[in-house]
Amino acid sequence: MIQGTDLIRSMLKDIGDFCRIKGVRRIGDLVGSTLGKKGYYDRLPETARMGVRNGLICRTCFQKPCIEACFFDAIQKKVGDGSVEISEPCTAAVSASR
C-alpha cells in the first residue's frame, strides 16, 4: 500500500467536487486563474498590488476586502469552449461600484 493513498483519494474527491460545482471542466483552467492571468494584477498601482498580496483586497474585483462568494462568482464565468477565465470584474464588484 502506498502511504497517503486515502489522503490523496480524499483530496482528489474534494477537487473533483469543486470543479463540478463551479463548472470547471479542466484542472488546467484553474492554473494561474487567481492572479494576473488577464493582466488585471499588472495594471494595478503598487499599493493595490500590495493589498492583493496581503489579502486585503479581493483578488478578483480588486475593489474591496475579499469575500469567498465574490471570488467564486468570477471563477464560474465561462468562455466559448466551456473553459473558465477571469476576464471581467465579478458580479459583486460591479454591484459595489454602482
Add this chain to the structure above:
Amino acid sequence: MLSEEEWAKGADEAVSLAKSHGVLMIGSICASTLETWKGMAQRMQEKGVGMIELNLGNPHYTAAPGLIGARISQAEDLLGEVIQTVTEAVTIPVIAKLSPQVSNIVHLAELAKRSGASAVTLSHRFQGLLIDVEKKEPLGSIPFGYGGPWMLPIAIGYVAKVSQEVGIPICGSGGIFGGKDVLQFLMAGATTIQITTAS
C-alpha cells in the same frame, strides 16, 4: 544507507510500478559533490526515470560538508553550477527544488531557468530549532526541517510571484493538508503539487 545493488533493485521496481499504472516517475536527488549530482542523475535516466528533481534546499544538511542542502539555494554560483552540470549530463527534464529561506525567490527561479531547469518546486521546508526546556536539549537534529499548515500562505505566495514574473512551470509544495490547499496552489500558478508530511 542503501547499497548500490539495493538502490538499483528499488529503482527498477519503482519505475516498473509507475509505468504499469501509466504514471511518470520523478526521481529526487540530493548529493554532495558535482560528480555525484551528475552521476546520480545519469543513473536515474538509465533506469527509465522520466524527470529528475534536484533537492537544492534540504534544510537538514546545512551542517554537513560539501555541495549539499539549503546552502546551494542560498548561494547563486552553487545553484547555477549544480543545475547546469546536471542538465548538461541528461536529456530528461530537470526540476530545481528551492529553499524558502532565500532573499529573492524570483531571482533564484530565474537563475534556475537560465541554468537549464525545466521547472522549479516551491518550496522546501524551513530550517529551525525547538528546545525541550525540561531536558535543556534540542528537539530533533540541528538544524531541523520545519514545515506544516503554517507554511501554506508563504509557499502559495512564492508560487504566485514566480508564476507571474518568471514564466516557468512550478510544482507547489509546503503546507498541503487538503483538497482546497491544492486548489489554492493551482490557482496561484502551480501545475503540480507535492505532499509529504500529510501523507
